[in-house]
Amino acid sequence: MKLSVTTYDTTRALFDGSVPIDGVDVTTAPTLPDIYRSLIGGEVDLAEFGLTFYLRSLDQGAPFTALPIFPNRVFRHSCVFVHADSGITHPSDLVGKTIGEFGVYGQDSGVWAKGILMDEYGFQPELNRWVIGGLEHPAPPFEFTSHPHPDDVELTAVPEGKTLSGMLESGEIDALFTANVPQPVLDGSPAIRRLFPNYESVERDYYRRTGIFPMMHAIAAPKDVDAGLARAVYDAFLEAKDIAADQYRQSRRLFQVHHMLPWTNALFEANEQLLPHDWWPYGVAANHKALDAFLRYHFEQGLSARRWTVEEVFAPELLGT
The missing domain is CATH 3.40.190.10 (Periplasmic binding protein-like II)
Structure with a gap:
């Protein structure tokens, strides 16, 4: 089974073997149109997908669901x-x-x-x-x-x-x-x-x-994805992301010498005053407000045929995350 995702600090452990997913081959994501075509054509089984393109595919009846994994976030x-x-x-x-x-x-x-x-x-x-x-x-x-x-x-x-x-x-x-x-x-x-x-x-x-940190992408999967596989992929992404976050925390002791960017420690310390310990959460509960805002915006801007709910667009077996 093939999963296509971009190499971020949140996903690096999936590529270097630190966090394996049994039976899943993790590959670098191609360009956006190719991701869409590859997922539709069955060349990949799961893929990082922009939220708007995922929702547009649902309106067109595509047999997808989403896992509450958000490897890409940016304030806008x-x-x-x-x-x-x-x-x-x-x-x-x-x-x-x-x-x-x-x-x-x-x-x-x-x-x-x-x-x-x-x-x-x-x-x-x-x-x-x-x-x-x-x-x-x-x-x-x-x-x-x-x-x-x-x-x-x-x-x-x-x-x-x-x-x-x-x-x-x-x-x-x-x-x-x-x-x-x-x-x-x-x-x-x-x-x-x-x-x-x-x-x-x-x-x-x-x-x-x-309290909203906007997310751009999630992981799209076939609508009939095996529940055990969905959980295994979610858990692996979560572990990989937590490894990356801990590396930033531990690197404070050495003034973030693993990074070329000066004053990273000062930025990290400033962020600690505002952001929670898990500032990049996965799962439905911690992201429900942000996701609901995006779904509302998507509908209000005329991009969705109807107002989707968070519970409709994510895999049922992961709604308790």
Whole structure:
């Protein structure tokens, strides 16, 4: 049986053999469209899957379920970029603007960012024009998934030969919701800045008030996955993640010398004041509030045919986790 997942610090022990899963071969995840096709085609048996693509597959009747394993999490106030001359300094300034989004209307990062802006700042996506396509390379909207959206949301594809990063830098679009930092930003372009320049403090305040640490991905499995196998995979991911967390804790004694990034200890100590001991939880109970928020956002943004519940979208044998 083959499981495809990205190599993160949370999964490294699955690859180096520290945490085996009996009868399961763990392989590195391919690109997103290939993950989807491989899972549909039976080339892999379980795979890391973006939450929105998993939910879209359920709406299309795909025979999948999800395991409450979340190897990828990112706070998402930081994922909204604006053109420096767009006049956007506050979320309220997004009204009437042209906004880009990579690949699909409603990437996991975009679902979270839109939902948070809707909840906290009154953002209304239908008041914007949305442009969908490639971020750094010219590409049409994703072909491997469905593209639901409300009738009152205006969507167009990126013009042929253009990219969202280039259009943002040139001012052809006013803002960009993206899971990846645009290359012009990494290159130091003065033409692009974040909607929330002080995103860390904003995200810390958001977590302090809500307790939500947004998750992007889960592990998708066949709907008829064996209960024993589902539990074994869950337990292995949990152990691998806990090993990684303990390595960070133990490395404090040596001032995190295993990492090249300076002042990692200071960051770890600051996080200890805000985050719980298990700051990256797996399972349903510890993530129920965040998952329910994502499912609500997905429905409110017109991406789900109906409002899914947490209990419906995760494997029944793991609902007690």
